Amino acid sequence: MIESRTTASALAGADTTSAPSTRVQLIAAGRKLFGQRGFDGSSIRAITDEAGANLGAVTYHFGSKRGLYSAVLEEGLRPMAARVTEAASAGGTALDRMLRIVRAYFEHFETHPDLPHLLLQEVAAGKQPPPVVIEIVRGVKETIAGLHVEGQTDGSVREGHPVLTALSVVSQPVFMTLVAPMLATVGPFDLREPAARRLALEHSLAFVRAGLEPREDLQP
Amino acid sequence: MIESRTTASALAGADTTSAPSTRVQLIAAGRKLFGQRGFDGSSIRAITDEAGANLGAVTYHFGSKRGLYSAVLEEGLRPMAARVTEAASAGGTALDRMLRIVRAYFEHFETHPDLPHLLLQEVAAGKQPPPVVIEIVRGVKETIAGLHVEGQTDGSVREGHPVLTALSVVSQPVFMTLVAPMLATVGPFDLREPAARRLALEHSLAFVRAGLEPREDLQP
DNA sequence: GATTCAATCATACGTTCGTATGAATACGCG
DNA sequence: CGCGTATTCATACGAACGTATGATTGAATC
Numbered sequence: 001m002i003e004s005r006t007t008a009s010a011l012a013g014a015d016t017t018s019a020p021s022t023r024v025q026l027i028a029a030g031r032k033l034f035g036q037r038g039f040d041g042s043s044i045r046a047i048t049d050e051a052g053a054n055l056g057a058v059t060y061h062f063g064s065k066r067g068l069y070s071a072v073l074e075e076g077l078r079p080m081a082a083r084v085t086e087a088a089s090a091g092g093t094a095l096d097r098m099l100r101i102v103r104a105y106f107e108h109f110e111t112h113p114d115l116p117h118l119l120l121q122e123v124a125a126g127k128q129p130p131p132v133v134i135e136i137v138r139g140v141k142e143t144i145a146g147l148h149v150e151g152q153t154d155g156s157v158r159e160g161h162p163v164l165t166a167l168s169v170v171s172q173p174v175f176m177t178l179v180a181p182m183l184a185t186v187g188p189f190d191l192r193e194p195a196a197r198r199l200a201l202e203h204s205l206a207f208v209r210a211g212l213e214p215r216e217d218l219q220p
Numbered sequence: 221m222i223e224s225r226t227t228a229s230a231l232a233g234a235d236t237t238s239a240p241s242t243r244v245q246l247i248a249a250g251r252k253l254f255g256q257r258g259f260d261g262s263s264i265r266a267i268t269d270e271a272g273a274n275l276g277a278v279t280y281h282f283g284s285k286r287g288l289y290s291a292v293l294e295e296g297l298r299p300m301a302a303r304v305t306e307a308a309s310a311g312g313t314a315l316d317r318m319l320r321i322v323r324a325y326f327e328h329f330e331t332h333p334d335l336p337h338l339l340l341q342e343v344a345a346g347k348q349p350p351p352v353v354i355e356i357v358r359g360v361k362e363t364i365a366g367l368h369v370e371g372q373t374d375g376s377v378r379e380g381h382p383v384l385t386a387l388s389v390v391s392q393p394v395f396m397t398l399v400a401p402m403l404a405t406v407g408p409f410d411l412r413e414p415a416a417r418r419l420a421l422e423h424s425l426a427f428v429r430a431g432l433e434p435r436e437d438l439q440p
Numbered sequence: 441g442a443t444t445c446a447a448t449c450a451t452a453c454g455t456t457c458g459t460a461t462g463a464a465t466a467c468g469c470g
Numbered sequence: 471c472g473c474g475t476a477t478t479c480a481t482a483c484g485a486a487c488g489t490a491t492g493a494t495t496g497a498a499t500c
Binding site (some may be wrong): 036038039040041116117120121123124125128129133138141158160161165166167168170171174175178179181182183185187188200203206207208210211212213 | 395399404
Binding site for chain 1 (some may be wrong): 478481
């Protein structure tokens with residue numbers, strides 16, 4: 001059996017000067033097609049066509065279709081998690097940093113609108129995602145939940161369940177991006193347009209702030 | 221070509237006394253498998269096996285695989301939309317009814333946990349859902365957005381964008397149900413358990429209420 | 441009991457799927 | 471240049487797919 005080139009090519013992935021390698025093109029095509037049509041809806045032939053590569057390229061570089069899927073997931077999630085971590089470790093109160101996380105998500109999904117669907121499609125099926133995905137998601141969850149705990153010591157966030165609070169916060173950018181196509185279908189409001197996205201960002205910031213802030217009338 | 225039996229059987233669908241018909245079993249199996257594995261991930265053979273029906277049954281009763289998918293979507297969405305409409309037309313302030321909608325979603329998803337994934341999987345792909353689905357979703361959107369407008373005249377809801385507010389409200393039950401399997405994978409918190417669901421419901425009610433209520437300190 | 445028609449059945453067809461294989465080509469290094 | 475490794479290529483294979491077909495069954499109607 002042919003050994004997957006994944007590891008070797010990943011090590012060589014630091015090369016940013018060469019022409020776009022087949023491997024990179026495959027990941028880009030995979031992100032696009034998996035995100036749009038799902039795993040089962042995207043054939044290897046469609047992916048290699050999109051990437052301008054040979055039919056055998058996926059098997060050669062990633063071992064299998066699922067191998068490519070894992071790589072796509074990892075390369076899509078890692079920069080997002082990095083943004084979240086960065087926003088969470090900036091200055092200001094815990095609430096400030098929560099809101100910065102919301103902003104970071106919106107900004108990231110502006111250039112990667114397929115990411116929420118890509119991540120949720122398999123997971124909603126109850127299947128086990130690749131281990132690296134579990135690790136990344138767990139990290140994000142704990143970052144935000146930790147911020148909630150911190151917010152209760154510095155008084156910037158009201159009391160509540162840390163994990164559920166994290167879900168409520170993350171749900172805003174993720175859900176809005178997820179339903180954008182359907183929303184555009186049922187009405188004249190297209191969240192994929194920049195102006196509408198700005199509105200959505202400001203609305204989400206206000207909504208999350210109101211949902212997290214301690215109530216002055218209860219804490220006089 | 222064989223004509224689909226959809227219409228005729230739908231008319232006969234008022235019969236609730238007979239043994240579970242093949243048609244009903246197919247929709248149940250379709251809801252389960254489409255919801256869990258997606259449209260492309262569910263083969264007609266898997267569906268007819270699950271339903272205890274013959275391979276040809278889907279083609280006979282629904283014309284095609286996509287015909288069954290439309291029927292599953294419609295039969296899953298209609299009761300949900302009815303619950304929302306009912307909650308929206310009850311008594312109390314607009315905010316009260318918004319919160320009742322959140323509760324209605326949670327209750328509905330408790331018995332139909334696959335519904336969010338079922339609805340969002342295709343739509344996130346940018347495909348046009350069946351017309352009946354578009355109509356139902358539009359109705360729900362306008363019901364909640366109308367409630368938001370009403371809430372500003374009765375003073376129970378703060379100002380904001382009606383559609384975005386509707387999204388923020390709906391996102392809580394939908395997103396929590398959607399990510400439940402992944403959340404259980406990355407941590408010890410399983411939103412599919414009744415106790416956790418109760419927590420999530422109460423958290424969501426508090427979060428949405430805080431996000432919608434006018435701030436007393438701004439409106440003295 | 442014969443007729444009729446909706447429903448179910450076993451089976452077949454052509455296509456597309458993921459993957460495997462071996463030849464052909466490109467490339468770095470002595 | 472020549473050799474060895476890495477990559478790309480055309481092609482093949484068996485399996486699974488959605489759908490079509492025609493025979494068979496079941497129950498109601500006369």
